[in-house]
Amino acid sequence: VQESFGNQSFRMERKTIDLEQGWDYMQTGITKLKRILEGLPEPQFDSEQYMMLYTTIYNMCTQKPPHDYSQQLYDKYREAFEEYINSTVLPALKEKHDEYMLRELVKRWSNHKVMVRWLSRFFYYLDRYFIARRSLPPLNEVGLTCFRDRVYNELHSKVKDAVIALVDKEREGEQIDRALLKNVLDIYVEIGMGQMERYEVDFESFMLLDSASYYSRKASSWIQEDSCPDYMLKSEECLKKERERVAHYLHSSSEPKLVEKVQHELLVVYANQLLEKEHSGCRALLRDDKVDDLSRMYRLYHKIAKGLEPVANIFKQHVTAEGNALVQQAEDTATNQAANTASVQEQVLIRKVIELHDKYMVYVVECFQNHTLFHKALKEAFEIFCNKTVAGSSSAELLATFCDNILKKGGSEKLSDEAIEDTLEKVVKLLAYISDKDLFAEFYRKKLARRLLFDRSANDDHERSILTKLKQQCGGQFTSKMEGMVTDLTLARENQTSFEEYLGNNPAANPGIDLTVTVLTTGFWPSYKSFDINLPSEMVKCVEVFKGFYETKTKHRKLTWIYSLGTCHLNGKFDHKPIELVVSTYQAAVLLLFNTTDKLSYNDILTQLNLSHEDLVRLLHSLSCARYKILVKEPSTKTVSQTDSFEFNAKFTDRMRRIKIPLPPVDERKKVVEDVDKDRRYAIDAAIVRIMKSRKVLGHQQLVSECVEQLSRMFKPDIKAIKKRMEDLITRDYLERDKENANMFRYLA
């Protein structure tokens, strides 16, 4: 209905409408509207009625003063609502309760909105000019405010109680009218007129309190009666239901707040009791591999701030306990059994540790959704027990022995190529948990040397493969020496070919014995003790010849012969049949003495060969007291003593045509540990100097912690060791203490 109205063909002389007169007319419209709202038989407004009402207002507002009644009409507009509310609406509401009251309220609110809509259309002209000119609230707002002030403010508390009662009813499993609640709560929202304050203050805050106390009661009884899995199931269900509740009738903004309350009462308050439940708590679930329950536990606690920390902690404790048990088992078996079976147990231990890791990694990835907290827990757990000693062997040594068993010929592990690759991969991963990585490297190197030099490596590809993996994990420096060793072997083969060519071209130089020499680059290989044994003349010639050859290839290099690593094939001319003996160079030297003399005393042999007692006893034992008795010992006691004498055992025989006479290896452990300790001292020195050179001045604690950090990739340095090195560096004038502050150090250029 527009203003152009005035341009119509009604060329009426506008009579001035008196206020009372005009208002009476408006009242008829209002009364009609009320009747419609009350559901009384009343026809709807037609367009003429509507226009008349509108025009009346228009005219009364556009009349010349003193007959411009805008202000009065504005006031009467509000009074219309107030009157209706006081006489009809409020009484109707006050006489009802609970759900009935809610329904009435919804109806009355709906009616009110209709009334506002209609009346504001009738009085529209006021909205156009009057309210703007006087900066007054528009008609719509006036209407709503009436309802708010007269109805809402009176009743909202009672309404809130009724709603909450229904909510709790629904929680107890009864069906309720969700649409009704939605409509009621919409009132709270709408009455805020753009702000959520009414909803939040008059309803939500109470609802949250009530929900909290509801779940608090439930939780306190469930926690007593239910097992952990059952309690978690119920909690999960409750959270699901509450979310549905929000979706159906609460305002969406309530969701995070409600969820937080429920979580708090069910999961946070009783977290400790729940997780620590004796027979069904986190520990028990881990023990019994209850993957689903643990996944649920993760899901529930994941959204709670710091909720996962206790779970991760229990996980860590559990894995640590399992790991410790394995270690203890291996320790116990080792002390109860003989040395050689004990080493099998140690291999079994590594296998089991790998399996343990695989098992719990699955947990981390699947149950615990790859969460960093659990990766960390697993790592820390493994770091605890992977650094324990078993029967005197460090974990570094065990791991190196394990690798040796896989990589050597005739090792205890019989696996397919794929399985080997997979195992090597896992072994390298385990290395990450071992703090003494440098110790592992040294043991590994020693055993690699054995495999390479005695041709005991089962598969070249696997050897290279593990070196690649180690390089990836620990860096190039870690594997550079080992790679050098492997390369040396390849070069050695080429070298041998040249040597044979040389011999072919110089027949005079030929020593008359098949000689294979492997030249090792000193820096790559472990250091070997080698001392000057008096070689048999045949061998002396070999050494000379090779030296001659080698000088044709390179001058400026010194050859140091390591006889302890040599192998010799001798033909033993026994009475029954000749047998080829595969022995070490030292053993060969001993045996060859008997070519010239039948019988020799211990001392004879000692002086002729120029060996230490320890070594000689070992050698003679292997030839006279072990499985194959090539020499006869007099007296035939079980051990070698310095008063014994020896004779060639011509009667010796065996069903094989060739036998290998092993020399039990010297315990390398002590030397490895010594070498590593020495290297560590240098490494600490270097780290300290490096740090001080760049920082110039540094406090003691900082220096120590930076040192530890720098070295942590290879080993965990002992704080006392660092202090000792620092003092040494002070003595050597690399560092000095600050004159004022004895806890500060300066670098001396």
Next chain:
Amino acid sequence: MPRTASKTTKKRSKPYTVTSSDTDPVPSASSKTKKSAKENDEKYKLFNKYANTSSGVIDPEGIEKLCSKLKVSHTDIKILMLAWKMKSERQGYFTKAEWRRALKALKVDTTKKLKKALPELEKEVRKPLNFADFYAYAFRYCLTDERQNCIDIETICQLLDMVLGSTFRDQVDHFVDYLKIQNDYKVITMDQWMGFYRFCNEISFPDMTNYSLELAWPLILDNFFEWMREKQA
């Protein structure tokens, strides 16, 4: 005077400068020549009383003689203090220049006057600033070789007793006991030597409640601390 010390082949440096307080006023030009000539005569006469005529220095024998004249034992700290005052470089020997330096500083020219001056000298040395310097000097004085920079345990024990015995009796007794039974160190470095002095000055004893293993105390003191704690338990 402790004589023996162990050898090590390391770089030798002198991080602790040895100074003695020089309280001599500068004499005027003219009087200097006349007076100092006469003074020097006296000092040289005194020097010659004790010096070895062939070597031209006061040797250990001469020092013994001096000590008996001064009525002090040759292991008395006052002799060491005298050595410090004269900036003597070699243990057991006083050169002419060193002798003159000390006597000039002490303003004495006879043995009797020297004897009287010794208590004053001790007081001066015991002033905290001087004592730290003197303490460092004592260590260096015992090194018999240019290339040496540490002293054997036995000598250290004697030196500690002489130098710190009167002021830190308790600490010295316990530490000396410890040094004798431990096996980690056969010699003591300057850093460790100075560390012990700091220890005596800073750490309450015998409770050692303000000691911390986290700090930069020399390792030997950490070990001493742990040993003491074990004993006290």
